Amino acid sequence: MDNKDNYKFNEEIRDALWKNAERGQDIFGEIKFRKNNKRNYFKMFLKVILFMLIAALSGGITANYVISKDKLQENISGDLTQSKLEEKNKDIYSNSISEVTRKVSPTVVGIIVKTSGGEETPEVSGSGIIFKSEGFIITNYHVIENATEIKVKLSNYKVLKAKVIGTDAISDLAVIKVEASNLPVAKLGDSSKVNVGDLSIAIGNPLGEQFSGVVTAGIISALDRKVNIVDKKTGEQTIYKVIQTDATINEGNSGGALCNINGEVIGINSLKIGSATETSGMGFAINTNVAKEIISDLMTYGKVIRPAIGIYGVAAISVGNNGIEGVYVQEVVSGSGAYKAGIMPTDIITQIGGVGVKNMEELSNILDKYKVARSVQCKVQRNGKYKDISIILSELKAAN
Template sequence: MDDNRLDEVKDVRWESAECSKGEINFTSRRRKSRIKKLLNGLVFVLIAAISGGASGAYVISKKYPNNYSSINQPSLEPKKEVNKVETADIPKNAITKVAEVVGPTVVGISNRAEGFFGLQDLGGGSGIIFDSNGYIVTNNHVVEGAAKVTVKLSSGKTLPATIVGTDSRSDLAVIKVDAQNLPTAKLGDSSKVKVGDIAIAIGNPLGEEFSGSVTAGIVSALNRRIQYAGAIYKVLQTDAAINPGNSGGPLCNEAGEIIGINSLKMGSDQNAEGMGFAISINEAKDIIKSLMDYGKVARPFLGIYGQGVVSEKNNIKGIYVREVVQGSGAALAGVKPTDIILELDGKKVTKFEDLADILDKHKIGDLVVCKIWRSGETIEVNITLSDVREKSK
């Protein structure tokens, strides 16, 4: 190949190379232009988003100033489940507080007596520690006839107990265990109790396996007078559940004060529900003190058992004498069964509770005038009041 032809070939290669180089440069410029436009778009969107967020935050802060800080500042605390309430957040109610305060002062009492096979369980009940040196008040029927009495504290410790004194008329008894620094219950004032007040009972219904049971209701009635086994009980009525084993335990108000001492649910033979009774604490205070000091309660006793009667035939209203206690003041004065007592101490009587009200105002040894209707005639006798404990002599 001559020199001229060689030069032409070089020129063609050079031009081809230049063309190729030129095409490559053209493609790179188009790609860069597209990337630049994409970046510009992203920057615009970012700026718009920031601007919109700032504007929205500004509007919210103006409209809801109190909530603004919580909206913009994320909480560092762990999130809680919705509607979940922790036990620690639930406030204690009155019943909870009473159970915590009074519960440790309530004990279980076991009554045992000699039987054919040795000591046999006669049942049990509850009691209230009212003196830190081991004095406990309970019902008389809980410890009546016992050869051995044991007390189980709320701590689970069991101790032998001695009977300090009993009073069958009020159905109260005081026992003692050999212990000191025991938790004690606070005795309240039952004269301040009103119908509808909260009433809380604590005790061992149906035995030790249910010890410390707490039931609650209201005070249903005040100053109920119930004649039972020849005695007049002045009691509070409540619909708080009181079952066998609750006897002798406390009935409390919502301040944790003892307003009554629970007794057996009377009327249980009638399948009555919601009718529990407690001896009012004001009636019990003097009896408890007398039992501690003397081991018994001295009170005047007329010496008769009977019931109110109305005779339309003779237009007579009074107390029909069903039984006269031997050796009593009534027996010595000549009162007889079938007599009808019209007046005592100058006051008309139509029901047995009337007699109790009059006797409560007198002392042992007082002389009272009793007007009696007998066989169509009215007579008067003078009765010297004796000790209720002398009725069996």
């Protein structure tokens, strides 16, 4: 079919369709309706896609703006918070010493003693801490040692006579009492919570006319520091486990309070222990957890009752080709539990209470868990053979 025929054929179809339309058959209308629906669907689909793209783009831009704004606010807020925190810490540090002093100083007293020579010391011998409002005061034993008369000067400058309740030369602690009531009381803190590097404040009362107290500050330098003190009269050695601080402990605050930043007493200052080191910048204090137990005994018995087996010994040396760990008995105290049980010089105590010991310190630490008059089992090496010996503990006699 050529192009003319083709054109003619198409014209006939068009005419026929129009004729059919005239007869009420809306053929073109139907075809046109379907074509418009497809076009509308396509346009609607494009609009939805376009809307989604615009929404996603807008959402991304908005979210990014909000996040950036939040981060900026967070950074600004964080910087402000950090700045405020640093400022607050600075204020706490700068005010803590004065605040602790204000809180604790009323509980710290000065102590003046009259010695056996009959002369009253012109200045304070040391300090003390009120731990009961009825007038009970803890101080160093060496502060009141050999005193025939003791006077206490309160923070309000009132002077009262004091009597001795109990003393313990081994721990260098003593309890005295004045006749008074409703006195300010120091809070004895938990020294086990003290950490190296913590702020430490030593407070004492020198009683001088020009001074109402002595306050020194530093940090906690060490915990459970062992200091060996030799009694010049008896030659007896005592090992103190104390808190070390670089806060100065002088004659004014020996027997006074070593405090933490909260104003709690964590140690009883001791010049005697500190002077044994002969080194500046090293102060020592008996920790309050140890002091509490001693105070309890001093209040109840007037002394500290410590158990002992009744020997003088040293760490065992090698015997023959075999090294023996234990306590080498140098001397047995006459009438003691060890004496009655048959312990002899040159014996080596390797165990006590089922626990191995290497020296007198370990032996004493184990005995502290027992009461006087209780029985304790010891393993002893004698002439190459081991024996189990039961010892009745006696009271350790301190040279006061």
